[in-house]
Amino acid sequence: MSRDTVIFNFRKGFEPLKEAFEANGYRVAANEWAPAPQLARRCEAAVVNLYEAIRRPRDAVGLHRRLRAAGAPLIGVDRDAPWHMGMRWRRLALFRLLRPLDIYATHTLQPTWEFAPVKIYNPNAVWTRRFNLHGHTLAEMRDPLFFEYDVSFLGNLDGERYREHAERARFFAALRPRLDAMGIRHYIAHSSGINEETQIRVIQRSRINLSYRSSCDHGGALSWGLPERCYGVPARGGFLLADERRHAADDFDLSTQWAGFTDMDDCLAKIRYYLDRFDLARDIAEAAHARVIRDHTYEQRAGHLIGAGQAWRIAL
Known part of the structure; x- marks a missing residue:
């Protein structure tokens, strides 16, 4: 029986990665925590949201047993280390003790919780169906008259409602008047309620797009991992100026x-x-665009996860 299926457990959905597995030729079975034996035997790998698995440890252990009997790995995807969604220490410790995962795929390799015997670097990426040049060309963006703004940022700036974004909100509140004093045109706004067409226009029509902090940075230690915007802005042809991240040198x-x-x-x-x-900024933007499209799409991430699962199976 061929292994033509990926079990994909993301209750709230993760459409870019789901589509990527399908683009790699796999059927996707969504939210299967107790797969029938036939499905388990067809399973190339089960890819789950780490934090859903932590919240339902019994189901995770049961899924692991079913998959192990069928020779398929259970892979947990973590996009929020080292903050870990603010989960209680006891939940994290129990999950680490149970060890239901075969592979821990994380966007940061910094010292933090270890949830599986195999740990792999699995950074964020770009969803090319939604993040691309949108009918424009990089050559157009070589014309200074193409741009409407000098600097922009669109993202969650509601630090009162979302404590994990409070530091970001403070940063941009302090940045705005300093940009004004320098005579720099800027578009800095909370992205909720701004339609996608406007967001695309702002990114593409800004000479500099900023990135500062992410929810995974909350709680003390800054994440080494890059937020999705670090791939999405270049994919749209924008020039990105980002807070320093250790994994930037890897990507x-x-x-x-x-x-x-x-x-x-x-x-x-x-x-x-x-x-x-x-011209230097556009040189960097064009080089980053080419790198993202070549190496940092969700299709590549899906292929990497499949490859890690196949290597795990060979090592059994």
């Missing part, structure tokens, strides 16, 4: 495909630097 060439900053003053200095060097 981009820091000398030709990446621009980073360390703090508020450095951010402002880099904004001025790249506004004064338009």
